[in-house]
Amino acid sequence: MTQRRIKVLLAKPGLDGHDQGAKVVVRALMDAGMEVIYTGLRQTPEAVARMALDEDVDVVALSSLAGSHVPFCSKLKPLLEANHLQDKLWVIGGNLPAQDHDALRRLGFSGIFPTGAKLDAIVDYIREHVK
């Protein structure tokens, strides 16, 4: 495997303003040697899909704490696919009730990191699963 730096887009979807966790994860990924593009708050699905394409990232990561993760991901999935990004790694963290995890997996988010997930677990998962 080539040692290209893993490039991550970390987005705050929708209107949710809780960014403490997202910023903590940005720092953890940077400390782990990854290149991270943090979007800031209030990203639309269209904006996330466009940035993921333009920046040629390996990982599309979302941080959602205000409950709108399923409707957001439902809109994001076809947009990422239209940009031919279905082979990239899609992960999501935040306040994600267990009852929603299957729905998120069906929407292509293989890595799910609910409240309580460890930073090293996120880093390791990304390292292991980036193609």
Next chain:
Amino acid sequence: MNDRAKDELKPIANESGIEVKPLYTAADVEASGGMAMVGQPGEYPFTRGIHRLMYRKQPWTMRQYAGFGNPADTNKRFKYLIANGQTGLNVAFDLPTQIGLDSDDPLAAGEIGRVGMSVDTLRDFEVAFDGIDLNKITVSLTINGAAAILIAMYLAMAEKRGYDVKQLRGTAQNDILKEFIGRGTWIFPVEPSIRLVGDTIEYCAEHAPKYSPVSVCGYHIRESGANPAQEMAYAFCIAKAYADDVIKRGLHVDEFAGRLSYNFNIFGNLFEQVAKFRAGRGLWAKIMKEQYGAEKPGSMWLRMIAAGGGGGLTFEQPEVNIVRGAYYALISALSGTQTMALCSYDEAYTIPTEYSARISLRTMQLLIEEMGLTETVDPLGGSFYVETLTNQMRQKMEEIMAEVDAQGGIVKLVSEGAIQSKVSAQAYKMQRDIESGRFRKVGVNCYRNEQEEEHPVEFHPYNEEDTRVQIAGLNKVRAERDPAKVSQALARLSADASAGRNVMPALVEAVKAYATVGEMTNELVKIFDRYQEPIRF
């Protein structure tokens, strides 16, 4: 010397960076500055409490944060809380309302009524507060970016129901600078945002002098990663920025400072928190008196809500959060707060159910009825440890405030993202310390259950139907209102905003004409533009 003895001598520092000794005596109090700032409750510098008799005369107000779905759902929850003995309301708004979007805005899809109630027009306030006596129950509006609009709406609703607005009490959060640091419901850029806060303070000073238009929040800065001393120091810097804006307009500090209030967090070390509040009361009084020339005692009071913050609660073993909440309430009572609220044990999972909200309320009531917390003022006053720590915390806060000033002031630091970057670096360090076990959290990095149990948490359901009902209601109001009045009011709003006049009178007129939150926000965005978040690590 055995290992255990060595262990006990290991230096310990609290979160604010103050070394904690194994024993305190009168000499420590003396060395830290003595008792000069202690005084008597109800007297300058108010370290022991802003009132002479404190809870002996009246216990703290209990004000749980509540609101979800449409205004009719929220009205029911309000009535439930009041029926259970809650003495104030704290209204949660959904995110579209908080950032000035109408419910039919495409950006609002999927968010209507989710984390609070949705409000589009004055009609929604009429429904939400129907049957609630606004003289008996004080209402706090947790609104920031769209605060000027929602304050106008609240005053208009009260006036319409026949209340004398001059006598009306209540609070709006309306602290936009902390929204740029944490919580994130900003709309306009920093400078016009501060101007809007100034507009509300100036307007209320004249038209609603008993209404508290701003509650400056250390709370969310703490949640974003600040330590307790920074929490209070940054909040004071922010309050000073608002006060400066209003004084620039020609008001005297005593015309408005008595209605400034605060919102602080309580998770963490008990003694450090109690010292924080005692220190903060003395420091704020000193700032108001010495730097601003306040003469009225009320202008020097650190009036506050001290709330058991979500940042201390855990996802793991959620039922243990009930016990954490009880300690937070105890800290809050020992701190001499005016108002108390607790995050409920299930808040790491969901919006609190009626059941969990009631447990929080009972927790606070228990301190009043069974534990003797209301009988004596400032019961920890005079403790060698607490008095020493109070002096040290005050000095720490003064150092942090001086550092902010030396770096160009809070407005500059927030605009550049410097405070955000600093607290987020601390949050990262704290998260690493929790994960490594250096900072202990029960159930998280010690005393974990061998096998995680099914958590006894009932999820608050999100009702998609609410969105349809809310939008239908909005369309009905749009169809029934007088469009000429709406456009006239919006034109006035635009003219006043661009001329630099106080926008509150125009907002009150627009609200009364049933202009929507989105329409009013858009007029202001045309003049003020939107905030661009600085990304800085």
